[in-house]
Amino acid sequence: MRHRIPSFNKKTYRHPHERYMPSLQRVSPHRTSIYKDYYSMEQGRLYTKVKVSIALVVVILLGQSIFQVPFFRIKHLRTQGLRYIPSENVEAFIVAELERRRFIFFKNNNYFLFAASRLADRLEDAFFVDVTSVEKKFPSELVVTVDERLSGFVVQTPDGYYALDTRGDTIGAVDHPLPSQSVIADERSDRSTALPIEYLELATTVKELWEQALPESLRIAAFHLSDEPDTMRITTTQGFEVRMSPAKDIGQQIGRLSIFLQETSLDAPREYVDLRFDENLYIR
Known part of the structure; x- marks a missing residue:
């Protein structure tokens, strides 16, 4: 009886002591080009980032050199x-x-x-x-x-001072008038009503004409708003009072006061100068 000797396939048989060596497959040219493109793109991105960073630094330094000159x-x-x-x-x-x-x-x-x-x-x-x-x-x-928007006046009441805007509306309480502001002392029996805008306009006119025509040594200390609609009372920095008529020409009344002060001394009126009666002027 014949014994059949098995045949060995060279592709599958490996001697027990033979060292395994993996077979290397050749990479296709197409895949190689993809690898090269990827690495070149990464290098390009890195190079772009470096250029942008350098440009930002240059712009900042240039801006500092220009904007801080x-x-x-x-x-x-x-x-x-x-x-x-x-x-x-x-x-x-x-x-x-x-x-x-x-x-x-x-x-x-x-x-x-x-x-x-x-x-x-x-x-x-x-x-x-x-x-x-x-x-x-x-x-x-x-x-x-x-x-x-701030008027040239502050209003004085027993509770203190409060400022007005140019429309006569109350802005709020203040500690004291500004150096160029004048005081309107509210002496009305009923102070719950707002300051009449007509009085504020009249006081503004008086203040402007006064500062133009009269010496700096004689300034308005305060306007006195009372329940007497026919009289505007003004106290001065010299201590005496000036009484004017709101219904008559303010410029003419201040002109007469200016002439009077030029012809006499400021010490002459001890209490008041009354300008309400046309060409007549009364002092006390």
């Missing part, structure tokens, strides 16, 4: 339209605004970066003004023009 720094400030609000208060506020930061790295005092609209809004919030214009003049000047 003293030549373009706002150093000269001028305000227009202020009459009752002290200009030094407004200018100090504007200087503080110029020191505020812009875009983290810069200050608001640079001619090119200055934020005019933001300054106007903050000024109107801080003071009783309407900002009509904020003008930059190259290279370092700023001109701010305002219209005051």
